[in-house]
Amino acid sequence: MMRFVLSRLTHSLMVLFGVSLLTFAFLKLAPGDYFEQMRMNPQISPGEVAALRAAYGLDRSLPVTYLLWVKSVLRGNLGFSFAFNSPVWPLLKVRAANTLLLTLTALLGSWLLAVPWGVWAAARHGGWLDRVSSLVTASLLAIPDVLIALALLALALRTGWFPAGGMHSLAAESLGAAARWRDLVWHLALPVLALIAGLLPVQIWHVRSALLEVLDAPFIRAARGHGIPPGRLLFRHVLPVAANPLISLFGVSIGTLLSGSLLIEVVMSWPGIGPLLLQAILERDVYVVVAAVLCSTAFLVTGNLLADVLLHVVDPRIRAM
Amino acid sequence: MKLKFALLGLALIHVLVLGAGFLAPYDPAEQNRDFPFAPPMALHLVDTQGHFHLRPFAYAQIYHPESSAAVPYEIDRSRMIPVHFFVKLAAEGGMGQSGEWRLFGVAPPHRLFLLGTDDFGRDQFSRLLYGGRVSLFAGLLATALSLALGLVLGGLAGFYASLPDHLIMGASELFMALPWIYLLFAVRAFLPLHLGAQESFFLLVGLIGLTGWARPSRLVRGVVLSARHRDYVLAARGFGASDFYLLRRHILPEALGVLLTQAALLIPQYILAEVTLSFLGLGVSEPAPSWGNMLADMQKLYVLESYWWMFAAGVALIPVFLLYHLLADALQQSP
Numbered sequence: 001m002m003r004f005v006l007s008r009l010t011h012s013l014m015v016l017f018g019v020s021l022l023t024f025a026f027l028k029l030a031p032g033d034y035f036e037q038m039r040m041n042p043q044i045s046p047g048e049v050a051a052l053r054a055a056y057g058l059d060r061s062l063p064v065t066y067l068l069w070v071k072s073v074l075r076g077n078l079g080f081s082f083a084f085n086s087p088v089w090p091l092l093k094v095r096a097a098n099t100l101l102l103t104l105t106a107l108l109g110s111w112l113l114a115v116p117w118g119v120w121a122a123a124r125h126g127g128w129l130d131r132v133s134s135l136v137t138a139s140l141l142a143i144p145d146v147l148i149a150l151a152l153l154a155l156a157l158r159t160g161w162f163p164a165g166g167m168h169s170l171a172a173e174s175l176g177a178a179a180r181w182r183d184l185v186w187h188l189a190l191p192v193l194a195l196i197a198g199l200l201p202v203q204i205w206h207v208r209s210a211l212l213e214v215l216d217a218p219f220i221r222a223a224r225g226h227g228i229p230p231g232r233l234l235f236r237h238v239l240p241v242a243a244n245p246l247i248s249l250f251g252v253s254i255g256t257l258l259s260g261s262l263l264i265e266v267v268m269s270w271p272g273i274g275p276l277l278l279q280a281i282l283e284r285d286v287y288v289v290v291a292a293v294l295c296s297t298a299f300l301v302t303g304n305l306l307a308d309v310l311l312h313v314v315d316p317r318i319r320a321m
Numbered sequence: 322m323k324l325k326f327a328l329l330g331l332a333l334i335h336v337l338v339l340g341a342g343f344l345a346p347y348d349p350a351e352q353n354r355d356f357p358f359a360p361p362m363a364l365h366l367v368d369t370q371g372h373f374h375l376r377p378f379a380y381a382q383i384y385h386p387e388s389s390a391a392v393p394y395e396i397d398r399s400r401m402i403p404v405h406f407f408v409k410l411a412a413e414g415g416m417g418q419s420g421e422w423r424l425f426g427v428a429p430p431h432r433l434f435l436l437g438t439d440d441f442g443r444d445q446f447s448r449l450l451y452g453g454r455v456s457l458f459a460g461l462l463a464t465a466l467s468l469a470l471g472l473v474l475g476g477l478a479g480f481y482a483s484l485p486d487h488l489i490m491g492a493s494e495l496f497m498a499l500p501w502i503y504l505l506f507a508v509r510a511f512l513p514l515h516l517g518a519q520e521s522f523f524l525l526v527g528l529i530g531l532t533g534w535a536r537p538s539r540l541v542r543g544v545v546l547s548a549r550h551r552d553y554v555l556a557a558r559g560f561g562a563s564d565f566y567l568l569r570r571h572i573l574p575e576a577l578g579v580l581l582t583q584a585a586l587l588i589p590q591y592i593l594a595e596v597t598l599s600f601l602g603l604g605v606s607e608p609a610p611s612w613g614n615m616l617a618d619m620q621k622l623y624v625l626e627s628y629w630w631m632f633a634a635g636v637a638l639i640p641v642f643l644l645y646h647l648l649a650d651a652l653q654q655s656p
Contacts, residue, residue, distance in 0.1 A: 015494065015495060015498045018491075018495040018498075019495055019498060019499055022495055022496075022499075023507050026507060026508055026510075138643070138646065139643070141642070141646060142639050142640075142642035142643040142646060143639055143642075144593055144596065144635060144638050144639075144642070146596065146597065146600060146616060146635060147632070147635035147636070147638070147639075150616070150619050150625060150632070150635065151632070153622075153625060154625050154626060154629070157622060157625060157626040158626060164622060165622075255500045255501065256500075258500040258502075258503065259500045259501050259502035259503065260502075262500075262502050262503065262506075263502070263597055263600075263601075266601060266620075267620065277503070277506055278506075278601055278603075280510070281506060281509065281510040281603065282602070284510075286510075289506075289507060289510045290507075292503075293499065293503050293504075293506070293507040296499075296500050296503045297498060297499050297500070297503070300498065300499070300500050301498060
């Protein structure tokens with residue numbers, strides 16, 4: 001077990017290392033940098049710009065910059081943001097926590113919905129309720145995330161039932177702890193709903209097909225023939241076997257979730273990694289871009305790692321391999 | 322049946338956007354500053370007196386700039402604007418396209434906005450058609466690029482195994498470890514921000530196509546790897562067939578089915594990628610329309626709250642996605 005976790009862990013670290021190298025390569029291939037615009041400014045002499053670039057290490061070659069960056073990352077320093085005039089880490093920390101709050105809530109919510117829904121659809125396989133459910137999920141799948149987020153936001157604006165984006169009310173600072181929580185949940189509702197709407201159809205489809213596959217298996221027919229009641233059959237015999245592909249999906253769905261959440265964060269002005277990355281791109285704040293991309297990759301890799309370990313724990317067939 | 326329906330539907334949509342030069346009544350960049358955020362005009366056949374007209378008509382809209390209403394337009398039921406078919410654009414259009422034929426239009430001082438206008442008074446219906454060209458074909462071209470790259474790299478990896486295989490598969494794993502949109506953004510971050518419409522379109526196609534090579538190349542590799550050891554391939558090799566001949570004649574045809582299904586899955590994804598990037602201001606640049614940058618106005622809360630017709634570009638994506646999903650479904654069922 002330990003050996004398995006360790007080998008997966010080293011693999012994940014290698015992936016992260018590779019991704020950082022990749023982003024750095026893009027960074028160096030790109031023309032221009034943050035100080036490009038300064039060069040246009042007659043108030044600033046070319047010498048000063050060169051000095052600034054030297055101070056931030058932008059004038060060195062790719063391998064040197066990369067090695068310096070790795071060295072500083074190992075010391076817990078993710079670089080410096082030109083636009084915010086602050087180290088990247090404190091900036092990113094808050095944003096990453098907000099993104100995690102949003103995505104984990106959505107992940108939990110969507111699985112809590114998808115499993116019963118998928119099981120229910122599989123149990124009525126071929127019936128008209130199953131067909132209606134397929135129709136609903138197929139339509140939901142065809143509606144782009146942006147549209148769902150925009151529509152929800154428009155609803156919030158028109159009815160006033162929900163806050164129009166953001167994470168806290170303006171008055172949140174003066175509220176008591178309970179009221180502040182309620183305020184946060186209130187703000188969380190719409191972005192989570194939009195994210196769930198994006199995830200749900202794929203998850204339901206997978207739950208349904210995983211279950212159908214198992215329901216068809218000979219050992220289930222045998223169990224049914226022995227007169228095992230449907231409830232026990234489902235929970236004791238079907239679900240443990242069907243869980244296998246779903247756990248792999250759990251790891252993969254984190255990637256979809258992060259990609260979807262970027263857009264929804266921007267639309268709903270949720271102060272997560274998404275808006276930070278967008279701003280950093282527009283301002284050529286390179287170290288923030290690298291750190292934000294790396295951070296999201298770290299989330300994804302962690303998710304995959306968790307799924308792998310979980311799979312290892314749950315499925316005796318994989319342990320035997 | 323499913324396959325035919327999906328192909329027919331998609332063909333229809335693509336013909337519609339390709340025919341934008343004829344079907345759209347106005348140039349996509351033509352501004353009408355007197356009509357900012359005009360609501361869609363409905364076409365009628367029956368007038369207020371209950372008389373039936375064979376020629377459809379719309380009622381004129383009066384703009385009240387001083388009004389505080391969210392949509393300061395009033396329908397003037399006394400002024401009917403008849404719609405003419407097969408009209409020649411008047412020289413007044415000014416965009417150098419006078420004398421061009423259009424399917425329908427109204428006599429010049431009037432304007433016909435079937436889907437309303439944006440804040441520059443640009444006709445949303447025309448922009449939807451022209452924008453569809455950009456968005457749909459960005460998806461198609463990027464997919465072609467991705468698949469071509471996947472075919473070459475996956476073919477190499479699968480056919481030669483050993484070192485090229487390790488290198489290519491290792492790299493593909495890296496690309497797939499990144500959340501897709503973040504990867505796109507990371508690469509986009511290091512490319513020039515302000516570009517002309519055409520440059521930004523091709524940049525976008527290249528960007529989306531090149532970053533998406535990993536999954537198709539893994540699929541192709543799998544197919545090639547299994548095809549390489551088929552008996553007929555071994556037999557052909559025994560007869561002295563060259564590597565190139567084997568790839569072309571025996572192995573790649575087998576990958577074709579996989580690639581077709583993959584295309585049907587990738588195209589909607591890539592269309593969405595274009596829409597997302599343009600929506601956030603990193604894609605196709607104004608004044609050229611794309612479904613993404615048409616939606617970008619919705620990021621302003623007052624637009625989102627009051628001008629529902631600005632949703633058109635987003636809603637147009639739904640049938641496209643439905644049809645592509647249907648196509649992928651049909652292709653998977655009948656390989």
